[in-house]
Amino acid sequence: MEEILSTLINGLSLGGIYAMIALGYTMVYGIAKMLNFAHGDIIMVGGYLIYVFMATKNPLIAILLAVVGCVILGVTIEKIAYKPLRGASPLAVLITAIGVSYMLQSLAQIIFGSATQMVTVYEFGAVKLMGATVQISSLVTLGVTVAVMLALTLFVKFTRLGRAMIAVSEDRDAAQLMGINVNGIITITFAIGSALAALAGLFYLLKAPAVSGTMGAMPGIKAFTAAVIGGIGSIPGAMLGGILLGMVECISYKITAIAPYTDAIEFSILILILLVRPTGFLGKKRREKV
Amino acid sequence: MSEYVLETKNLGISFGGLKAAQDVNIRIKKNQLYGLIGPNGAGKTTIFNLLTCVYKPTTGTFYLDGEEMKGQTPHRINQKGIARTFQNIRLFNNMTVVRNVMVGLHNNPEYKCSVLESVLRLPRHFKMEKAMRERAKELLRIFDLEQERNSLACNLPYGKQRKLEIARALATNPKLLLLDEPAAGMNPHETEDLARTIRFIRDHFDMTILLIEHDMGFVSELCDELTVLSFGTVLAQGDTKDVLQDPEVIKAYIGG
Numbered sequence: 001m002e003e004i005l006s007t008l009i010n011g012l013s014l015g016g017i018y019a020m021i022a023l024g025y026t027m028v029y030g031i032a033k034m035l036n037f038a039h040g041d042i043i044m045v046g047g048y049l050i051y052v053f054m055a056t057k058n059p060l061i062a063i064l065l066a067v068v069g070c071v072i073l074g075v076t077i078e079k080i081a082y083k084p085l086r087g088a089s090p091l092a093v094l095i096t097a098i099g100v101s102y103m104l105q106s107l108a109q110i111i112f113g114s115a116t117q118m119v120t121v122y123e124f125g126a127v128k129l130m131g132a133t134v135q136i137s138s139l140v141t142l143g144v145t146v147a148v149m150l151a152l153t154l155f156v157k158f159t160r161l162g163r164a165m166i167a168v169s170e171d172r173d174a175a176q177l178m179g180i181n182v183n184g185i186i187t188i189t190f191a192i193g194s195a196l197a198a199l200a201g202l203f204y205l206l207k208a209p210a211v212s213g214t215m216g217a218m219p220g221i222k223a224f225t226a227a228v229i230g231g232i233g234s235i236p237g238a239m240l241g242g243i244l245l246g247m248v249e250c251i252s253y254k255i256t257a258i259a260p261y262t263d264a265i266e267f268s269i270l271i272l273i274l275l276v277r278p279t280g281f282l283g284k285k286r287r288e289k290v
Numbered sequence: 291m292s293e294y295v296l297e298t299k300n301l302g303i304s305f306g307g308l309k310a311a312q313d314v315n316i317r318i319k320k321n322q323l324y325g326l327i328g329p330n331g332a333g334k335t336t337i338f339n340l341l342t343c344v345y346k347p348t349t350g351t352f353y354l355d356g357e358e359m360k361g362q363t364p365h366r367i368n369q370k371g372i373a374r375t376f377q378n379i380r381l382f383n384n385m386t387v388v389r390n391v392m393v394g395l396h397n398n399p400e401y402k403c404s405v406l407e408s409v410l411r412l413p414r415h416f417k418m419e420k421a422m423r424e425r426a427k428e429l430l431r432i433f434d435l436e437q438e439r440n441s442l443a444c445n446l447p448y449g450k451q452r453k454l455e456i457a458r459a460l461a462t463n464p465k466l467l468l469l470d471e472p473a474a475g476m477n478p479h480e481t482e483d484l485a486r487t488i489r490f491i492r493d494h495f496d497m498t499i500l501l502i503e504h505d506m507g508f509v510s511e512l513c514d515e516l517t518v519l520s521f522g523t524v525l526a527q528g529d530t531k532d533v534l535q536d537p538e539v540i541k542a543y544i545g546g
Contacts (some may be wrong), residue, residue: 151409158419159408160396167382167393174380177342179368179397179462284384 002132007244007254008247009129013138015246016145020200022230022238023152024193024279030169030233031189034093037091038077038100040220046070046201047211048108051119059122067198074194077186083183101220108213116212121205137206144203148196149239156235165189168234222249225270231283240281245269292356293500295320295466300350301340302522310336311522312349316500318466318515323492324500325513325530327541332519334502335377337467338468340375341368341500355465369397371465375455375472382446384533387454390443391426394461403426429457432494433487449480453487460491467491469501473508481505485512506543510534518542 021043028036049066056062062148081100085093124136156162167175176182204219205211226245230237245266252262273280294317302312311333318324326334339345341363351360356369362370367543373394382390395401395466401422408415430436433453434470443454459467472488473481485508492496505507509516509530516533518525520542526533533539 008334071407125494154411155405157411159405159415160402160418160422161408163389163393164396166385170382170384171380173344173364174376174382175393176364177344177368178394178458179365179373181365187386 003129005132006134007250009138009142011247012243012249013141015243016142017200017203018223018226018246019239019242020145020148020196021219022227022242023066023235024196025224025227026232026235026238027189028193031165032082032089032186034082035097036184037094037097038104039193039197040215040223041101041104041215042070042074042197043201043204043219044108044213044216045073045104046198047205047215048112050121050202050205051117051211053289054119054121063202066201067195070194070198071191074076074190078187078190105213112213118210119205120209121202141203141206148199161188178246181230222266225267229273229280230268231280233284234282237282292353294318295355296352296500298350298352301347301352302349303336303340303345304348309340309522311340314524316517318498318500318530320498321492322498322515323513325509325516326500326502326519327509328519329364329515333522334519335470336468338374338502340467344373366463372468373462374465374468375458375459375470377470377474379451379455381443381451381454383442385443386440387425387443387446388423388430390454390458391429392422393463394458395425398463426461429461432490433457449476454478460495465498467497467499469499471502471504473503473505481508488512
């Protein structure tokens with residue numbers, strides 16, 4: 001029983017992290033119609049920024065600066081690398097994104113070396129919850145992700161800007177001719193995505209206090225998987241896919257017999273779901289007209 | 291303030307060797323209902339794309355209320371006061387009818403409140419959203435769409451989708467409204483109804499309207515002045531009655 005509860009909480013908090021990253025993928029896909037494969041590496045940059053700014057000895061300042069830094073980086077990447085390719089073939093944009101991803105990883109290794117660095121943001125400790133030992137950092141992660149997802153949903157659903165974002169994702173040209181600044185909306189989307197990635201970087205450090213140049217790669221791919229499972233382009237879909245994948249990962253790790261195959265199991269789920277529902281859980285069905 | 295709401299000067303564009311439009315000079319006075327007609331492929335929609343800066347003109351320029359508009363971006367053009375509808379309807383299909391119109395109200399300073407106010411859900415946010423929704427409903431009422439305001443745009447019948455497009459364009463508070471084949475695919479009854487609505491918009495909103503249309507009956511009944519395009523050039527221009535009796539125009543339409 002205790003085991004189940006702690007696995008559940010760990011799964012939810014890991015799922016929350018995946019969901020946060022997946023939101024970045026899915027929003028950028030929905031609005032800019034591109035897959036930003038450099039998104040995972042923003043997590044890594046967030047991790048390193050926290051590592052650097054922990055020199056201030058104040059976790060809150062370090063986190064704040066890391067978020068601001070990632071937002072600036074994300075928006076800059078969009079301006080320099082992706083904006084000139086607006087209207088180019090999707091494949092060109094995809095390759096560019098992969099290039100940006102490798103560039104960020106290599107830059108991190110040039111600056112900080114290839115060895116893993118240790119960084120402790122804050123020691124939360126653990127609590128007993130109905131007999132189970134639960135890391136407080138997991139609860140904090142869970143709480144913050146839920147709050148962020150709620151705020152984002154409200155933002156997109158109920159604000160003028162959110163409505164403009166949906167309009168751009170539905171029909172970019174029509175939105176433009178209704179007076180919506182499409183480039184501005186895309187910039188905001190990248191800013192939000194990067195801020196979420198920076199927070200995801202923070203939560204990774206709370207789980208395992210180590211940063212390395214490639215730390216963003218695996219979470220990036222996993223979150224992308226989550227976004228596709230949930231239906232790429234859909235915000236609730238990204239949340240659903242993230243939570244599902246996090247739960248599966250934690251449960252699989254608990255079962256000794258299948259623990260080594262966890263990653264394989266997660267990606268198999270993607271394949272299975274795509275076989276049954278090619279658009280993911282909440283993705284839009286597109287009927288091709290002949 | 292210029293005498294003309296819209297004035298184009300030798301406006302033209304080539305795609306490679308093809309001159310899709312050349313030397314188009316159109317002058318539209320305030321409150322006028324102006325028609326742009328011509329056979330298929332004559333360059334009518336091209337003119338609309340030039341006027342909304344979707345295309346950059348190869349030659350010439352155009353003025354809105356005397357202010358040069360060449361080189362603007364499409365969203366700036368809309369903010370300056372030109373709104374349009376599309377030949378093949380382009381609504382935000384998965385949004386409700388009322389939200390489609392609210393997107394049109396996006397830049398209206400009357401309803402602006404900061405992101406912070408919205409995210410923190412301060413009273414001003416609710417006040418602005420409510421005012422915006424009311425305004426959207428008002429616009430929908432004109433087009434007899436108020437009943438359907440909460441259904442998805444894609445579920446509306448064709449004629450109503452066309453009307454919703456006009457309502458959305460009107461919501462951006464334009465000085466000049468461009469309607470691209472508003473009566474396309476409508477039955478005679480709907481067309482008649484639409485003509486009434488367009489006249490009402492002109493009078494009620496003090497609007498200047500430029501419309502593309504194929505239906506000659508519709509055009510002759512509605513428009514004060516016409517420009518006829520054929521293969522990208524102006525074939526005839528002037529009062530509707532005179533233009534429609536011009537032998538050149540009759541030839542271009544009927545052939546022979």
